[in-house]
Amino acid sequence: MAEKIVDALGEACPVPLIKAQNAIKEMNVGDILILQIDHSCAMKNVPEWARKEGHNVEIEEVDDGEWEIIIEKVK
Amino acid sequence: MPREKKVENYDVVVIGGGPAGLTAAIYAGRAKLKTILIEKALIGGLATYTNEIANYPGFPEAPKGEEITNLMKKQAEKMGVDFKLTAVKSVDLEGDIKTVETFRTTYKTKVVIIATGGRPRTTGAKNEEKFLFDKGISFCATCDAAANTGKHVVVIGSGDTAIEEGLFLTKFARKVTVSVIHDCGKMDCNEIAKEAALANPKMEFIWNTVVDSFEGEERLERVILRNLKTNELIPVECDTCFEFIGYIPNTELFADQLNLTKAGYIITNEKMETGIEGVFACGDVRDKWLKQVSTAVGDGAIAGFAAEKYIEETKTFKELIMQDKKPGIVYLYNAIDVASRDFLSTIEKIEKESSGKLAVARIDVYKSKGIADRLNVNTFPSVVIIKDGKIYQVITEDLSEEKILSCL
Numbered sequence: 001m002a003e004k005i006v007d008a009l010g011e012a013c014p015v016p017l018i019k020a021q022n023a024i025k026e027m028n029v030g031d032i033l034i035l036q037i038d039h040s041c042a043m044k045n046v047p048e049w050a051r052k053e054g055h056n057v058e059i060e061e062v063d064d065g066e067w068e069i070i071i072e073k074v075k
Numbered sequence: 076m077p078r079e080k081k082v083e084n085y086d087v088v089v090i091g092g093g094p095a096g097l098t099a100a101i102y103a104g105r106a107k108l109k110t111i112l113i114e115k116a117l118i119g120g121l122a123t124y125t126n127e128i129a130n131y132p133g134f135p136e137a138p139k140g141e142e143i144t145n146l147m148k149k150q151a152e153k154m155g156v157d158f159k160l161t162a163v164k165s166v167d168l169e170g171d172i173k174t175v176e177t178f179r180t181t182y183k184t185k186v187v188i189i190a191t192g193g194r195p196r197t198t199g200a201k202n203e204e205k206f207l208f209d210k211g212i213s214f215c216a217t218c219d220a221a222a223n224t225g226k227h228v229v230v231i232g233s234g235d236t237a238i239e240e241g242l243f244l245t246k247f248a249r250k251v252t253v254s255v256i257h258d259c260g261k262m263d264c265n266e267i268a269k270e271a272a273l274a275n276p277k278m279e280f281i282w283n284t285v286v287d288s289f290e291g292e293e294r295l296e297r298v299i300l301r302n303l304k305t306n307e308l309i310p311v312e313c314d315t316c317f318e319f320i321g322y323i324p325n326t327e328l329f330a331d332q333l334n335l336t337k338a339g340y341i342i343t344n345e346k347m348e349t350g351i352e353g354v355f356a357c358g359d360v361r362d363k364w365l366k367q368v369s370t371a372v373g374d375g376a377i378a379g380f381a382a383e384k385y386i387e388e389t390k391t392f393k394e395l396i397m398q399d400k401k402p403g404i405v406y407l408y409n410a411i412d413v414a415s416r417d418f419l420s421t422i423e424k425i426e427k428e429s430s431g432k433l434a435v436a437r438i439d440v441y442k443s444k445g446i447a448d449r450l451n452v453n454t455f456p457s458v459v460i461i462k463d464g465k466i467y468q469v470i471t472e473d474l475s476e477e478k479i480l481s482c483l
Contacts, residue, residue: 012221012222013209013219014209014219014222017208017209018209024262034324040117040123040141040216041217041219042213043116043117044116044117044123044124044215044218045208045209045218047115047116047162048116048208049359050206051115051162052208053415056160056161056178057115057161058160058178058179059160059161060160061158061160067160
């Protein structure tokens with residue numbers, strides 16, 4: 001199970017979502033993507049998109065207004 | 076092999092981190108209850124989709140919704156509330172201890188407060204799915220306005236959100252075309268917004284229309300509107316289409332356990348109680364008349380307070396009322412009723428003369444009838460006799476020392 005960190009800090013919508021979509025494509029089932037963001041707009045679309053795709057999602061608030069969206073690729 | 080799940084115990088689990096859930100958590104936290112709030116995405120809920128909140132008291136400068144909810148979050152953190160950002164997968168609401176399951180953790184809790192709110196309704200038009208998630212259809216002007224600087228956008232809807240967010244979009248977009256389902260000049264929004272919109276040179280209205288389909292290659296290129304009266308198809312070239320046509324309650328998780336309205340909202344009473352003891356619902360997810368940040372906050376306060384009362388009463392009920400160590404007398408009275416108060420001295424006398432052989436409890440129903448409800452008593456004053464941890468007899472008429480003693 002590989003873990004991939006994608007830095008989307010400083011990026012506004014829709015960049016974080018596109019980065020996440022591209023990264024997930026390259027990954028295997030069971031791999032974990034950690035998307036780092038600090039624009040709250042990405043908190044609205046990235047988790048929803050990932051869950052709709054069927055992946056497992058948890059989010060860590062690493063600092064005020066800074067998050068890591070952790071996506072486990074399920075299929 | 077799935078990993079073994081962690082089990083965590085709480086007094087209160089709040090599901091949903093919008094204004095209702097945050098307020099419920101603030102009240103529960105302040106009551107020193109061990110509280111966790113679970114949110115699937117961004118703390119703040121739908122309020123964070125709003126660019127200007129002009130009618131939440133205390134904020135005359137009409138800040139972004141997120142600014143207000145961030146302050147609420149800070150306040151909840153100060154009260155010792157834990158936060159977890161993940162989706163709830165399932166719940167089991169029956170019994171004294173309820174279960175809330177997430178991807179990696181099982182939460183065991185005395186109280187569940189449901190504040191899951193709603194999500195934007197979609198049009199259901201052809202090809203809509205294809206353009207969701209930053210492919211051209213958006214539900215959040217605050218999120219996507221800047222990316223539409225100098226562009227042409229379409230807004231679907233004519234309610235407060237549609238028109239107010241449409242007006243906000245004119246600050247960025249070159250042109251905002253609004254599809255309104257009603258006849259020319261008729262909108263669902265407030266008058267101030269309507270006047271401003273009609274006077275705005277960047278706004279254009281296409282009346283009597285709904286979305287027929289969305290078209291484009293990779294991204295959305297045009298929205299095809301349909302005139303409801305003539306069936307004429309009207310293609311509108313655009314960069315983004317914003318849909319503001321109402322909300323759907325997030326109640327799928329609870330559908331088989333709680334009473335819902337036909338539209339899917341949770342039915343509660345004025346104490347935010349659902350049909351299941353220890354389960355409360357507040358905010359946009361419950362069936363109510365006005366859905367605003369201010370009413371969500373009011374709901375949340377009631378739910379948080381009700382949670383505290385419920386937990387306290389459950390403890391009293393188990394330990395003091397339904398105890399099985401000795402025969403018990405429960406005196407249910409209303410402190411503002413003189414006759415009820417006078418009889419207290421008789422109860423005291425019985426207690427004194429029993430020299431510790433009786434467990435005597437006095438329950439004032441003035442503030443809360445919770446314990447009385449659990450004992451199924453609704454006339455006051457009354458005396459309930461407990462034997463072996465069970466209700467032995469209920470005396471509601473002609474209370475006297477002799478009558479009580481004869482039951483023991």
